[in-house]
Amino acid sequence: MKKFVAILSVFVLAAFVLCGCGGSFTGGGASEKKTLVSSEDITKNIEEFLGVSAGEPDGNVGNRKSTSESERKAAERLYEKYANGSEYSALGVTVLSETEFELKISGQDYASQNVEIVWENPNGKGKQVIIGASYDGSYGPYDESSLKQKATGAFESATGVATLMSVIDYVAANEAELSAKIDFDISFVFFGCGAYNSYGASVYVNKYLSANDRLDTLVMFDIDRLGGENMYMYSDETKTEHENFLRNVADSCGLAFGTLPANMPIIEGVYIEDVHYAHFGMFGDQAPFFQKDIPAIKFFSGYYGGFNLSDLEMSGTVNIGGTEQDTYTNLKAERPKYAEQGSDTATLIIESMLSSGFADTMTAARASKSDYTFWTKPLWAYLTVIFAIIALCVLLIVIVKHFEKKYPFVPQVKRMKIAVFGMDYETKNDEDIFIDIKKTGNPFDGY
Numbered sequence: 001m002k003k004f005v006a007i008l009s010v011f012v013l014a015a016f017v018l019c020g021c022g023g024s025f026t027g028g029g030a031s032e033k034k035t036l037v038s039s040e041d042i043t044k045n046i047e048e049f050l051g052v053s054a055g056e057p058d059g060n061v062g063n064r065k066s067t068s069e070s071e072r073k074a075a076e077r078l079y080e081k082y083a084n085g086s087e088y089s090a091l092g093v094t095v096l097s098e099t100e101f102e103l104k105i106s107g108q109d110y111a112s113q114n115v116e117i118v119w120e121n122p123n124g125k126g127k128q129v130i131i132g133a134s135y136d137g138s139y140g141p142y143d144e145s146s147l148k149q150k151a152t153g154a155f156e157s158a159t160g161v162a163t164l165m166s167v168i169d170y171v172a173a174n175e176a177e178l179s180a181k182i183d184f185d186i187s188f189v190f191f192g193c194g195a196y197n198s199y200g201a202s203v204y205v206n207k208y209l210s211a212n213d214r215l216d217t218l219v220m221f222d223i224d225r226l227g228g229e230n231m232y233m234y235s236d237e238t239k240t241e242h243e244n245f246l247r248n249v250a251d252s253c254g255l256a257f258g259t260l261p262a263n264m265p266i267i268e269g270v271y272i273e274d275v276h277y278a279h280f281g282m283f284g285d286q287a288p289f290f291q292k293d294i295p296a297i298k299f300f301s302g303y304y305g306g307f308n309l310s311d312l313e314m315s316g317t318v319n320i321g322g323t324e325q326d327t328y329t330n331l332k333a334e335r336p337k338y339a340e341q342g343s344d345t346a347t348l349i350i351e352s353m354l355s356s357g358f359a360d361t362m363t364a365a366r367a368s369k370s371d372y373t374f375w376t377k378p379l380w381a382y383l384t385v386i387f388a389i390i391a392l393c394v395l396l397i398v399i400v401k402h403f404e405k406k407y408p409f410v411p412q413v414k415r416m417k418i419a420v421f422g423m424d425y426e427t428k429n430d431e432d433i434f435i436d437i438k439k440t441g442n443p444f445d446g447y
Contacts, residue, residue, distance in 0.1 A: 024258065024259050025230070025256045025257065025258045025259075026247050026250040026251040026255060026256060026257050026258075027250060027251060027253075027254050027255050027256035027257070028251060030251070030252055030253055030254035031254070032254060033253065033254035033255060033344075034253035034254060034255070034347060034351065035343060035347055036170060036346065036347040036350050036351060037163075037166045037167070037169075037170055037342075037343050037346035037347055037350070038343055039339035039340050039342070039343045040339075041166045041169065041343070041346075042159075042162050042163060042166055042338070042339040042342035042343055042346070043162075043339050045161075045162040045163075045165040045166050045169070046154070046158050046159065046161070046162035046328070046338075046339075046342075047059070047328070048165075049061065049074075049077075049078075049135075049158055049161050049162060049165065050152055050154060050158055050328055051077075052328055057328065057329055058150065058152050058154070058327040058328045058329055059152050059154075059328055061073070061074050061077070061152060062074070062137075062152065063137045063139055063150075063151045063152055063153060064135065064136045064137040064152075064153055065136065065137055065139070065195075066110075066112065066136045066137075066192070066193045066194075066195045066196050066199075067110040067111060067112050067192075067193060067196075070137075071112065071113070071135075071136045071137075071192055071193075072113060074135055074136070075096060075113035075114075075115050075135065075190070075192060076096070076113075078115045078135065078190050079094060079096040079115050082094045082115075082117045082168070087172055087173075088117070088168070088172050090119070090172060090175045091117055091118065091119045091168070091171070091172055091175075092118050092119060092120040093116075093117070093118040093120065094115070094116070094117050094118075095114075095115070095116045095117075095118075096113055096114075096115050097113065097114045097115075097116065097204075097208065098111055098112075098113060099111070099112045099113065099114055099192060099193065099199065099200050099203040099204070099207075110193075112136070112192035112193035112199065112200055113192045113200075114189060114190065114191055114192055114200050114203070114204055114208075115135075115189070115190040116187060116188070116189045116190075116204075117168060117187070117188045117189075118185060118186070118187050118188075119171050119172075119175070119178075119185060119186045119187075119188075120185050121178070121179050121182065121183065121184060121185050121186070122179050123179050123180070123182075123183055124183060124184055124185045125183045125184065126216055127183070127184040127185070127216050127217075127218050127359065128184055128185040128186065128187055128213075128216060128217055128218065129184055129185075129186050129187070129217070129218050129219055129220075129221070129353060129362075130186075130187045130189060130217055130219075130220040130221070130289070131164060131167060131186065131187070131188050131189070131220075131221045131223070131349060132164070132188070132189040132190070132191055132201060132220065132221070132222055132223070132285050132286075133157060133160035133161050133163065133164040133189075133190060133191065133222065133223045133224060133285070134157045134160065134161075134190075134191045134192070134193075134194025134195070134198070134200065134201075134224065134285055135157060135158075135161050135190045135191065135192065135194075136153070136157065136191075136192055136193055136194055136195055136200075137151060137152065137153025137156070137157065137195065137326070138153060138156050138157065138194075138195035138321065138322045138326075139151040139153060139322055139323060139324060139326055150324060150327060151323065151324045151325070151326045151327060152326065152327050152328060153326055154326055154327055154328040154330070154331040155225060155226075155227055155313075155320050155321045155326050155330075155331050155335055155338070156224065156225050156321035156322060156326060157194060157224055157225070158328075158331075159224075159225065159226035159227055159331070159338045159341075159342060160222075160223040160224040160225065160226065161190065162342055163223045163226065163342040163345050163346050164188060164190065164223055166342065166343075166346045167188070167346045167349060167350060168188050170346070170350055171186060171350075178353075178354070181354055182353055182354065182358075182359070183359065184218060184359060186353075189201075189204060191204065191285050194224075194284075194285055198283075198284065198285045198287055198288060200285070201222075201285035201286075201287075201288045201289070202288040204288075205288045205289050205292055205294070206288065206292075214292050214293075214294055217289075217294050218295070218358075218359055218362035218363065219242055219294070219295045219296065219297065219362045219365070220286055220289040220294055220295070220296040220297075221286075221296075221297055221299065221349055222284050222285045222286035222296065222297070222298045222299065223299050223300075223345055224284055224285070224298070224299070224300050225300045225301055225302065225313075225321060226299075226300070226301050226335075226337075226338045226341040226342050226345065227301055227313075227331060227335030227336070227337055227338030227341060228300075228301030228302040228303060228312075228313040228314055228335065228337075228341075229301065229302060229303035229305075229313070229314045229315055230256070230258050230301060230302070230303070230304075231256060231257050231258065231299065231300075231301050231341050231344060231345065232257060232258045232259070232260060232281070232299070232300055232301065232302065232304070233246060233247070233250075233257045233258075233259075233297055233298065233299050234260055234281035234282075234297070234298045234300075235295070235296065235297045235298075236290070240295070240365055240368075241361055241364055241365040241368055242295045242297065242361060242362055242365035243297060245352065245355075245357070245358070245361045245362075245365075246297060246348065246352050249348060249351055249352045249355055250348050253347065253348065253351055255344045255347065255348050256344070257299075257344075257348070258304075260279070260281050260304060261304055261305065280300075280302065280304070280312065281298065281300075284298045284300070286298045293366060294366070295362055295365040295366055299345045299348075299349075301313070301337075301338075301341055303315045313335070314334075314335070317334065320334060320335070
């Protein structure tokens with residue numbers, strides 16, 4: 001029986017390794033969670049952005065479909081807030097820029113808008129940090145029927161917008177403290193057309209940032225989809241210095257951010273150049289920056305504990321992101337953690353920028369970026385998987401052989417006395433005749 005349990009344990013362990021487990025989480029290094037931006041701040045800003053009122057419980061901003069008039073009005077609302085609000089006068093430049101592009105599948109021209117607010121640090125040394133979030137809705141891009149639906153993109157992407165707005169509020173209210181502690185500028189960008197391959201972010205980094213601007217960008221933070229099961233941060237397929245820095249800060253502040261588990265659902269295709277697969281950590285406005293060798297980190301929520309592609313937001317619930325159910329009413333009822341997660345994300349970004357060694361680490365991260373494109377090409381990826389399977393099989397054989405040696409197989413043999421006419425069956429003597437019965441109903445008898 002011991003050997004059976006040993007073999008079973010090996011197979012359970014192998015299944016555990018193959019299926020993977022949830023990523024590790026930060027937050028254990030502090031007895032109390034640090035908060036620089038409150039959950040109430042996140043709620044206030046999301047309601048302001050969506051235009052929530054007693055008569056409009058889901059807001060009046062519309063679904064903000066990519067390239068639609070609703071999206072343009074949302075951009076203009078953001079521009080007016082930061083260009084004319086007296087509380088933001090210290091922030092400096094506010095720009096509403098057009099991002100025109102041609103959609104290849106239809107051959108038609110479309111236009112979207114980015115809104116950029118720049119805090120020009122009086123003690124800046126020419127470097128900058130970019131913090132961004134898409135403000136358009138992801139329900140029904142280029143589908144005119146979606147204009148009739150009630151979706152307002154509350155989960156995806158207003159939660160990211162509200163978090164970015166809260167970071168801007170903090171910077172505006174603490175401008176003197178920040179300028180005394182950091183030596184770089186901060187650009188806040190609300191990207192349009194994020195639902196279609198992050199076009200707003202792509203145009204921004206490729207058209208509006210010069211080569212020198214890209215070199216002077218320390219890091220880009222992207223915020224999206226808050227309110228899911230857990231919060232995650234993602235920077236690259238390998239460990240990076242900038243993500244490690246933020247994880248150490250998160251741990252010291254008691255903020256829980258997970259790493260992506262080994263069993264993330266993989267999607268075939270090239271979303272990031274030279275990487276011949278994709279997963280949900282790669283999708284977002286950070287991708288165009290990553291492709292220009294700018295250190296980038298994406299903050300997002302979800303449930304990534306298994307292979308089930310349908311459980312992207314919370315385990316055991318129906319997704320609301322990208323559907324007509326993505327309203328503020330449903331967000332509050334079904335994704336109530338959005339405000340706390342927004343608070344944690346804003347706090348982590350601010351605390352990281354204020355931490356000693358931030359600029360140096362971000363600069364070093366650019367220089368130490370791993371070039372793993374050779375290993376992500378399909379042939380080598382397949383060979384790596386095959387090799388891993390073979391190695392696992394060899395390991396299992398070695399383990400089984402070890403237990404076979406430790407617990408040798410000793411079959412239980414039963415003996416049956418043959419009854420002979422004229423002999424006393426019950427009395428034992430040297431002339432008794434026995435036969436061995438080796439076949440049993442259970443192959444593990446005797447263990």
